[in-house]
Amino acid sequence: MPPSPSVEIKGFLETSFLDWPGQVASVLFLGGCNFRCPFCHNAGLVLSPDAFPTLSWDWIKARLSRFKGWLDGVVITGGEPTLHQGLGLLIEEIRGLGLRIKLDTNGTRPSVLSDLLGQKLLDHVAMDVKAPLDDLAYARAAGRAGYLDLVKTSLQTLKASGVPYTLRTTIVPGLHTEDDLLTLAGQLGPHPDWLLQRFQPDHALDPALRLEKPMDPDDFQALARRIEDSRLGLTLPAPAPTNSFPSEERTAMQEVASLVAG
Numbered sequence: 001m002p003p004s005p006s007v008e009i010k011g012f013l014e015t016s017f018l019d020w021p022g023q024v025a026s027v028l029f030l031g032g033c034n035f036r037c038p039f040c041h042n043a044g045l046v047l048s049p050d051a052f053p054t055l056s057w058d059w060i061k062a063r064l065s066r067f068k069g070w071l072d073g074v075v076i077t078g079g080e081p082t083l084h085q086g087l088g089l090l091i092e093e094i095r096g097l098g099l100r101i102k103l104d105t106n107g108t109r110p111s112v113l114s115d116l117l118g119q120k121l122l123d124h125v126a127m128d129v130k131a132p133l134d135d136l137a138y139a140r141a142a143g144r145a146g147y148l149d150l151v152k153t154s155l156q157t158l159k160a161s162g163v164p165y166t167l168r169t170t171i172v173p174g175l176h177t178e179d180d181l182l183t184l185a186g187q188l189g190p191h192p193d194w195l196l197q198r199f200q201p202d203h204a205l206d207p208a209l210r211l212e213k214p215m216d217p218d219d220f221q222a223l224a225r226r227i228e229d230s231r232l233g234l235t236l237p238a239p240a241p242t243n244s245f246p247s248e249e250r251t252a253m254q255e256v257a258s259l260v261a262g
């Protein structure tokens with residue numbers, strides 16, 4: 001069955017070595033998002049997805065079929081892919097080509113995530129964790145209030161799934177303090193892979209943030225190291241939570257620090 005037309009594919013990158021570490025992947029960009037993160041690099045895709053032409057799935061499928069021998073899988077990103085009703089059908093079509101799937105999500109649709117995981121349609125999930133897990137901090141970083149419980153549920157769902165997953169946090173000067181990140185490190189506990197990404201001011205959704213100076217790379221690495229040390233120093237797992245399109249994306253993904261707790 002073809003994917004529903006409700007899946008509006010707004011961008012297609014045939015080959016990426018960055019979006020699924022260790023894998024050669026194509027990337028599909030879906031429009032629209034329920035967050036308004038002030039540091040978002042894909043503002044156009046979030047704010048005005050209809051300004052971008054919807055790409056033909058038949059054309060993309062033909063390209064994937066042609067190159068699948070060189071690909072490990074497909075990354076589905078956004079925007080927020082789980083907002084699209086036809087996502088499961090789209091994934092089934094891609095898996096029918098013999099390709100694996102990584103899903104990027106902001107974690108606000110745990111029921112969708114749970115369904116996809118339950119159907120064994122996902123091989124890897126990368127979920128954003130925008131800020132410490134308290135309502136005010138999260139709303140400030142996400143640009144929308146009222147989603148934290150859903151994000152916590154998605155975290156629990158991922159932890160219980162057995163599917164490899166990565167958590168991602170973009171460090172934004174003026175939005176995150178070191179204490180914020182240490183708090184978040186304690187909340188996430190020592191187990192997940194956690195990528196810290198260095199904020200890139202160019203093209204930020206909030207025009208005021210475009211004037212911010214990016215964090216010095218050495219300072220960023222030093223901060224990442226201090227946070228990693230704090231995570232490795234945990235003697236007990238922290239309690240479980242209760243309850244640019246391509247060019248910009250490439251830049252952001254090149255500046256990450258991987259925090260892998262042992």
Ligand code: SF4
Nearest residue numbers: 033035037040079106
């Ligand atoms: S950073 Fe991600 S979650 Fe935030 S507005 Fe942009 S696409 Fe949505």
